Amino acid sequence: MTAGTPLVERDADVVVIGAGIVGSAAAYSLAKRGVRVVVVERGRVAGEQSRKNWGFVRQQGRDPLEVPLTMEANRIWQGLERELGADVEWTQGGNLALAVNEPRMALLEQWLPIAREFGLDTRLLRGRELQSVIPGLGGDWAGGLYTPADGHADPVKATEALARGAVAHGAVLHLDCAVQGVTTHAGAVSGVVTERGEINTPWVVCAAGAWSSRLARRLGLSLPQRWVRGTVARTTAAPAITPCAVWGPGVAFRQRRDGSFNIAAGGALDHDVTLESLHQLRFFLPNVWKNKAMFRFHVGRPLVRSLLAAMPGSAARRAPLVWDRGIDPVANETKVQRGLAELQRVLPSLPRLGIAERWAGYIDATPDLIPVLGPVARPRGFVFATGFSGHGFAMGPIAGRLVSELIVDGKTSLDISGFRFARFAEGAMARPRNVL
Ligand SMILES: Cc1cc2nc3c(=O)[nH]c(=O)nc-3n(C[C@H](O)[C@H](O)[C@H](O)COP(=O)(O)OP(=O)(O)OC[C@H]3O[C@@H](n4cnc5c(N)ncnc54)[C@H](O)[C@@H]3O)c2cc1C
Structure with missing residues (x-):
């Protein structure tokens, strides 16, 4: 990793903006597939949300559109330490959402058909069953929603391990180097302007977290965030x-x-x-x-x-x-x-x-609390991977892989059409459908 050094690359196949978990995972997946990828980060690796989050890797309670992604992400998380050769404190101890009364329990119960639809082992627990998950649990609870395969991990260790993995596969990572703009030619991305010079590239992945909206605005893209x-x-x-x-x-x-x-x-x-x-x-x-x-x-x-x-x-x-x-x-x-x-x-x-x-x-956070993931119509070559609305630590590894599939294969193994940027302009935005 390089900090404070001048840019050397004039060209890259892909430039990823941001080295949070999403940008790092995208760079890792792209580099593994032989893509010349440069990550440009205005601070340090995992300097923002990817340092500060709770570390929950949760499938339950999600918007139905997110469930296939969180399930695949869970599979990736299970093998991530082995794959990266790093301790990320992965713990597959389940996730329990407690309900204090019956109306809340009824709301959690509404999520069970979604779990069934996707074949996810999610159950309602009551009374003594709660004690088997949390020995000595105090308080008066109506019950809870429980998914044993959910887990948690250390945000910084995981993000840094993905960034190191990207570099090990040939990605270049520039820290303390902000992207100031994205250049276009004939309706397509042509490069990025950074604090240390310009990189020519046909692909830009915007993984700039809470700053994505500002970045997009410079291209005339209005991202609600x-x-x-x-x-x-x-x-x-x-x-x-x-x-x-x-x-x-x-x-x-x-x-x-x-x-x-x-x-x-x-x-x-x-x-x-x-x-x-x-x-x-x-x-x-x-x-x-x-x-x-x-x-x-x-x-x-x-x-x-x-x-x-x-x-x-x-x-x-x-x-x-x-x-x-x-x-x-x-x-x-x-x-x-x-x-x-x-x-x-x-x-x-x-x-x-x-x-x-x-x-x-x-x-x-986006208005419908689901990410914006995928390409925009114009400029061609500009891909959003942002707006994860409090779920991006869990989804980072799969988001990264889907971005690499999109760029390398021209299609993704999971349906990401529901996350398209155009949904806002189309008026196709649904109300938030997560229960947690
Ligand atoms: C308090 C809190 C609790 C959370 N709990 C959970 C949880 O339990 N589980 C879960 O799944 N998610 C959780 N999240 C959400 C999760 O942290 C985020 O969704 C995820 O980290 C997003 O990753 P990212 O890479 O998109 O963004 P970030 O980690 O924010 O990374 C974006 C990066 O882009 C860089 N950047 C911005 N602008 C530029 C620029 N112009 N040039 C170069 N670089 C730029 C930033 O410096 C930053 O490093 C939580 C978030 C918070 C804040």
Whole structure:
């Protein structure tokens, strides 16, 4: 991997923008198939969402369109450590979504026909069955939705291993090097402009996470994408309780190899209002309005920063894709403390735990909460792999493989038409259909 060095390649078969799990997996799959691929990353590998996520690799509760992809992703995850020769802390301990009352249980139950349709072993658990998955589970639960084949892994280890795998197969990775634009000729991609020069290429994969919308705008592509601030914390270590990843109404958690828990409190989602909140509002407004109790809107520094950025002559005007590099959203401390208290309530046998670390990250959410994956009509050669709406860690490996199939074979082994960019303009966007 190279950092701070000048670009040397004049040409590449494919340029991947972003070295999160999606870009790294795409580069890995492409390089394995002999494609000359260059990854351009404005920060470090797994510097954004792919560092900050919970690490759940979950199939259950998904939008039906996503299920075939998450099932194939699960198969890839099962062999990933062997394939990459790396420890990514893969733990196939299942995923359990807890329901506090019967209406919630009924909602979870609605997902069972989807599991059956795809042949996924997902069950409803009640009473003592919950204890067999989470020994000593405290609290009063109606039951839960459980998929034993689900798992979890370490986000940074997994993403870095994929990036290393890409490099081992010949990919070139440029860190601290932002893409400033994509050039086109006769309706097709012709290259990318980076901070260290230009690369000629017929293919660009946009895996820029929460910044994909800004990047696309420079090509006249209007990608509806919202930033949702997710707060996560890591506790001090505790004796092993369960390998299962748990999603309760008050706290989601998974226990890591070192005994610490990654926790995230339930409750309203944080949205930092910025000027970009106004972009494509019509796509988001119906869902936000319907579920307004689920959102907390914060007016503060991010808004001021975005207003300053809009001033004539500002850094943001001069370099719209670079000016906020290194942005580090603030963790919601109330949620951290609430999540810890709820963890201690749900697992009463735990010793008193402390918070070792807390952080926050911006989730790139689309209006229908499913990704944008596949080529655009114009410019030809531009492929989106973004908008994973909080599911992209699990789906990263399969998203990467599908991108490589698209570019190398001209078709994909799984149907990705439901993820097409054009659905927004066509008015073919469905309401969100995930239950978790
Ligand atoms: C708090 C939180 C919890 C989550 N929990 C889960 C979970 O449990 N399970 C799950 O499956 N998913 C989860 N997610 C979602 C998951 O993390 C993301 O969907 C996934 O990491 C997206 O990967 P990515 O590669 O698309 O984006 P990112 O990891 O964000 O990577 C995008 C990269 O593009 C780079 N970039 C941007 N602009 C440019 C540019 N102009 N030039 C060069 N590089 C650029 C960025 O620096 C960044 O490194 C969670 C996310 C958050 C924030």
